[in-house]
Amino acid sequence: MLPQGSLIVSCQARADNPLHGPAFMAAMARAAAQGGAGGIRADGPADVAAIRAVTTLPLIGLNKRWDEGFPVYITPDFAAARAVVQAGADIVALDATARPRNGEPVATLIARIRGELGKPVLADIATLEQGVAARAWGADYVATTLSGYTEDTQGAEGPDLALVAALVRECGAKVIAEGRFDTPALVAQAFALGAHAVVVGTAITNPREITRRFAAAAPR
Numbered sequence: 001m002l003p004q005g006s007l008i009v010s011c012q013a014r015a016d017n018p019l020h021g022p023a024f025m026a027a028m029a030r031a032a033a034q035g036g037a038g039g040i041r042a043d044g045p046a047d048v049a050a051i052r053a054v055t056t057l058p059l060i061g062l063n064k065r066w067d068e069g070f071p072v073y074i075t076p077d078f079a080a081a082r083a084v085v086q087a088g089a090d091i092v093a094l095d096a097t098a099r100p101r102n103g104e105p106v107a108t109l110i111a112r113i114r115g116e117l118g119k120p121v122l123a124d125i126a127t128l129e130q131g132v133a134a135r136a137w138g139a140d141y142v143a144t145t146l147s148g149y150t151e152d153t154q155g156a157e158g159p160d161l162a163l164v165a166a167l168v169r170e171c172g173a174k175v176i177a178e179g180r181f182d183t184p185a186l187v188a189q190a191f192a193l194g195a196h197a198v199v200v201g202t203a204i205t206n207p208r209e210i211t212r213r214f215a216a217a218a219p220r
């Protein structure tokens with residue numbers, strides 16, 4: 001479903017971002033498609049539906065929801081998954097870390113998305129162990145998305161290429177490199193290590209953060 005060797009562009013903007021909203025994210029997805037993206041990753045039914053309307057590229061849908069007292073926020077339950085599938089997602093991305101969640105166990109969630117919704121699952125994980133578990137539970141893709149963002153892994157700089165390599169060697173699922181890939185050279189490195197696809201978000205679709213990087217090089 002996700003072509004091997006493709007660049008996936010993550011088109012996401014939170015409420016505090018001037019580009020928040022389905023119209024902006026659909027425009028980002030069109031720009032990404034014109035630039036050669038092989039797929040899109042997007043958050044929430046409204047953005048997913050708007051992007052679905054403008055592209056036939058494979059669309060990874062997630063549904064972020066922050067529940068008080070629970071660290072898991074990427075598609076935390078079945079209702080969240082169903083909503084993005086109904087909006088047009090081809091693949092469902094979800095948090096497959098071992099962290100506490102407000103709902104059914106991730107193994108059940110993966111099985112229900114594949115069985116009841118008939119969609120492949122992309123497991124966002126932070127460690128090799130979590131990737132291996134997610135594969136055993138039926139995840140079609142395993143992505144390094146959460147490395148650097150969990151208690152055990154926080155504070156990492158740059159993409160987790162070591163995790164990409166370890167997953168390729170030991171996990172058995174198609175490995176998606178994701179998180180802090182901000183140069184074409186890093187993307188090429190991930191593919192050289194055996195990644196099936198690479199997701200780039202901030203470095204392509206967040207002009208505020210791109211501006212910050214350039215502004216940091218200016219004297220005032």
Ligand SMILES: CC(=O)N[C@H](C=O)[C@@H](O)[C@H](O)[C@H](O)COP(=O)(O)O
Pocket residue numbers: 010012062145146149178179180181199200201202203
């Ligand atoms: C940790 C988390 O919630 N990651 C999110 C997952 O959907 C997004 O906020 C990231 O932008 C995405 O993973 C792409 O990564 P980067 O923007 O670094 O290229």
